[in-house]
Amino acid sequence: MNTILIKQVSLNGKNVDILIKDNIFKLISSKIDIKTERIIDGRNLAIIPPFYNMHSHAAMTQLRGFADDMPLFKWLNDYIWIEESKMNEEDIYIGTILAIKEMIHSGTAFFLDMYWFDRQIIRAVENMKIRANVGITFIESRGEKEIVEKIDFINNFKHTSSLINISVAPHAIYTCSKDLFIELHKVAKQNNLKFQTHLAETIQEVEDCKKAHNNLSPVEYLDSIGVLDNNTILAHCVHISEKDAEILSERGCFLIHNPCSNMKLSSGCFNTPLVKKYNLNVALGTDGASSNNNLSMIEEMKFAALLAKHHFKDPALLSAEEVFLWATKNGAKAVGINAGEIKEGMLADCLLIDLNNPLMQPNHNFISNMVYSADGSVIKTLICNGEILLNK
Amino acid sequence: MNTILIKQVSLNGKNVDILIKDNIFKLISSKIDIKTERIIDGRNLAIIPPFYNMHSHAAMTQLRGFADDMPLFKWLNDYIWIEESKMNEEDIYIGTILAIKEMIHSGTAFFLDMYWFDRQIIRAVENMKIRANVGITFIESRGEKEIVEKIDFINNFKHTSSLINISVAPHAIYTCSKDLFIELHKVAKQNNLKFQTHLAETIQEVEDCKKAHNNLSPVEYLDSIGVLDNNTILAHCVHISEKDAEILSERGCFLIHNPCSNMKLSSGCFNTPLVKKYNLNVALGTDGASSNNNLSMIEEMKFAALLAKHHFKDPALLSAEEVFLWATKNGAKAVGINAGEIKEGMLADCLLIDLNNPLMQPNHNFISNMVYSADGSVIKTLICNGEILLNK
Numbered sequence: 001m002n003t004i005l006i007k008q009v010s011l012n013g014k015n016v017d018i019l020i021k022d023n024i025f026k027l028i029s030s031k032i033d034i035k036t037e038r039i040i041d042g043r044n045l046a047i048i049p050p051f052y053n054m055h056s057h058a059a060m061t062q063l064r065g066f067a068d069d070m071p072l073f074k075w076l077n078d079y080i081w082i083e084e085s086k087m088n089e090e091d092i093y094i095g096t097i098l099a100i101k102e103m104i105h106s107g108t109a110f111f112l113d114m115y116w117f118d119r120q121i122i123r124a125v126e127n128m129k130i131r132a133n134v135g136i137t138f139i140e141s142r143g144e145k146e147i148v149e150k151i152d153f154i155n156n157f158k159h160t161s162s163l164i165n166i167s168v169a170p171h172a173i174y175t176c177s178k179d180l181f182i183e184l185h186k187v188a189k190q191n192n193l194k195f196q197t198h199l200a201e202t203i204q205e206v207e208d209c210k211k212a213h214n215n216l217s218p219v220e221y222l223d224s225i226g227v228l229d230n231n232t233i234l235a236h237c238v239h240i241s242e243k244d245a246e247i248l249s250e251r252g253c254f255l256i257h258n259p260c261s262n263m264k265l266s267s268g269c270f271n272t273p274l275v276k277k278y279n280l281n282v283a284l285g286t287d288g289a290s291s292n293n294n295l296s297m298i299e300e301m302k303f304a305a306l307l308a309k310h311h312f313k314d315p316a317l318l319s320a321e322e323v324f325l326w327a328t329k330n331g332a333k334a335v336g337i338n339a340g341e342i343k344e345g346m347l348a349d350c351l352l353i354d355l356n357n358p359l360m361q362p363n364h365n366f367i368s369n370m371v372y373s374a375d376g377s378v379i380k381t382l383i384c385n386g387e388i389l390l391n392k
Numbered sequence: 393m394n395t396i397l398i399k400q401v402s403l404n405g406k407n408v409d410i411l412i413k414d415n416i417f418k419l420i421s422s423k424i425d426i427k428t429e430r431i432i433d434g435r436n437l438a439i440i441p442p443f444y445n446m447h448s449h450a451a452m453t454q455l456r457g458f459a460d461d462m463p464l465f466k467w468l469n470d471y472i473w474i475e476e477s478k479m480n481e482e483d484i485y486i487g488t489i490l491a492i493k494e495m496i497h498s499g500t501a502f503f504l505d506m507y508w509f510d511r512q513i514i515r516a517v518e519n520m521k522i523r524a525n526v527g528i529t530f531i532e533s534r535g536e537k538e539i540v541e542k543i544d545f546i547n548n549f550k551h552t553s554s555l556i557n558i559s560v561a562p563h564a565i566y567t568c569s570k571d572l573f574i575e576l577h578k579v580a581k582q583n584n585l586k587f588q589t590h591l592a593e594t595i596q597e598v599e600d601c602k603k604a605h606n607n608l609s610p611v612e613y614l615d616s617i618g619v620l621d622n623n624t625i626l627a628h629c630v631h632i633s634e635k636d637a638e639i640l641s642e643r644g645c646f647l648i649h650n651p652c653s654n655m656k657l658s659s660g661c662f663n664t665p666l667v668k669k670y671n672l673n674v675a676l677g678t679d680g681a682s683s684n685n686n687l688s689m690i691e692e693m694k695f696a697a698l699l700a701k702h703h704f705k706d707p708a709l710l711s712a713e714e715v716f717l718w719a720t721k722n723g724a725k726a727v728g729i730n731a732g733e734i735k736e737g738m739l740a741d742c743l744l745i746d747l748n749n750p751l752m753q754p755n756h757n758f759i760s761n762m763v764y765s766a767d768g769s770v771i772k773t774l775i776c777n778g779e780i781l782l783n784k
Contacts, residue, residue, distance in 0.1 A: 065760035069711040102750040263698035266707045293764035294751055310655035319461040358494040359686055368457035372685035375767040
């Protein structure tokens with residue numbers, strides 16, 4: 001049995017001992033005297049949940065720096081889509097391995113992915129022992145045969161590891177029809193899987209949707225066909241109205257904010273005041289490395305907070321504490337993983353942070369330092385599901 | 393004599409040997425066979441200039457995370473100014489040492505500072521062997537005695553090291569009078585020193601200036617009293633008009649962009665389209681750690697580029713290559729240091745970058761990876777003035 005005892009680590013500013021048994025935080029107490037396989041000296045370290053990257057196209061690390069600083073449609077048409085069409089299974093496997101290495105370096109223990117050659121993504125995740133939810137991704141123009149094959153794969157999916165699940169991922173409303181959306185939502189429901197899509201990323205998408213669907217916004221349109229519920233995860237949601245926010249609140253959907261990608265592609269600004277007003281479920285994602293261009297959730301937290309303050313001219317708008325929850329607890333909640341907090345009985349996912357690192361000094365406010373000052377160098381240890389994946 | 397030979401390092405995509413003799417890049421060639429004190433294997437490394445942090449209050453690392461997520465005047469009046477007034481000489485020394493450690497970690501070889509207890513800043517810089525220009529900072533309300541003493545210090549300043557210089561730094565137009573500005577500009581000119589101040593950081597400052605000075609903008613006001621020239625370095629310059637840009641272009645001033653600080657305090661957006669239209673001299677700075685909250689120029693480059701693209705709705709607006717020049721060559725140019733490029737005869741300041749780091753892979757575009765993907769972990773070596781300050 002795997003047992004780890006972390007001695008005298010700082011948890012919310014208090015020094016405690018923490019016992020990990022198998023993949024669970026078994027006991028948290030001021031002092032624990034139990035013989036364990038491994039003891040970690042937690043002095044000068046703080047324990048926090050790791051990051052849950054809620055929107056990624058991991059293998060796009062292959063396209064990091066391949067095309068930057070150009071308009072969206074030139075970027076997509078002349079570069080990204082052409083290059084993606086040349087990628088084979090091995091490219092996806094290697095690209096995903098590179099992404100996972102990078103994510104571990106910056107403290108991420110889980111990613112929700114959406115890309116091609118899903119079996120290669122699953123293979124990479126299995127080998128690296130990180131958590132992931134792999135979106136089985138649909139684009140209608142790729143043909144009926146692929147759709148049928150993918151639905152068949154979903155219906156017959158057997159879990160090989162508790163670390164991995166799949167989700168049903170129609171790519172977007174402009175690449176999948178109403179009928180396909182409805183069918184895939186049924187497939188997700190029948191198999192008790194999460195349902196994820198890109199939504200309301202650009203103004204163009206909103207305008208095109210209104211033209212095509214009787215003046216309905218993207219959120220209104222998806223709601224009108226009955227595919228929005230508390231299993232639905234919507235990447236981007238940059239352009240939403242007050243009415244959209246009401247719908248998203250009633251349905252209990254999760255919105256995934258990707259500030260770096262939205263800024264780099266000039267997509268617009270995530271409506272933080274509105275999501276706060278309606279208390280919507282929000283988590284954070286990096287998007288793919290071709291529009292970010294890294295997968296650091298630490299950097300993403302800082303961009304989210306500073307973008308909100310800048311764009312809405314309010315330095316008090318999104319606090320370090322709020323954006324930290326978006327990057328940790330809310331991500332785990334969105335995919336229904338019992339993790340994202342350091343609590344007895346929860347899955348043993350955590351980071352040990354070096355409080356002596358110059359970026360964490362002085363320690364007036366630990367969470368502020370994590371969000372506004374830290375980079376990957378402050379992470380000493382990453383534990384995912386009770387296993388040590390990084391130890392520097 | 394200090395001699396270092398860097399063998400087969402990638403310079404602008406080509407492998408070369410580089411000879412450093414004392415503090416100068418002596419020879420750059422495809423192959424150099426000379427016996428040197430030290431040889432560095434440059435394979436799988438790229439050489440670039442280090443970063444020149446052109447606006448800092450280094451010792452404010454002491455206030456990192458002390459007060460965040462609140463309106464500017466609450467932040468200043470209720471927190472920062474009160475805490476600053478309690479700081480003694482030793483606090484400034486320790487805060488500056490911490491700042492320099494952090495800057496070296498993220499590849500910065502020079503900083504242009506503006507803070508109190510300047511002799512303690514100089515002491516810290518001397519001990520850490522980094523380059524710096526220490527602003528001797530004036531606020532009129534601190535009294536005539538301090539002003540006289542500081543001007544006397546400037547007039548009698550003796551260089552103890554080629555790494556350190558001082559500059560004349562009236563804090564801002566709202567803390568120093570017209571007469572003091574004119575007097576200090578004369579002092580700078582007589583001593584052949586740079587002249588730096590905060591300018592046009594907030595809309596409030598612009599409005600107050602117009603009210604106080606016959607409807608002149610901050611730039612027009614400083615120009616009207618004759619203190620703008622090519623030795624003038626202006627921090628922030630967020631709110632400038634077309635007419636201001638014309639003046640700044642004619643006078644050859646340097647503008648220092650501090651994107652993180654401007655975003656975190658909701659100060660507004662640096663006018664990248666205008667500075668590009670008038671081809672103004674721009675360099676990059678982090679500002680103090682209390683409004684950033686770190687001193688990473690790598691992060692600052694990404695924020696500068698993504699902020700410009702987002703704010704002006706143009707993903708092509710500020711390229712990785714442009715912002716990289718702001719962070720390197722332009723900074724050195726602003727203070728008249730013969731550095732910021734890897735060229736024979738220039739001062740031997742450089743970084744060696746680990747091309748095998750996951751954040752630098754794949755290497756489709758090295759500068760894009762440095763700006764959009766890297767963090768401090770990609771830096772293997774920092775050489776400043778021919779001396780190795782960091783080697784991992």
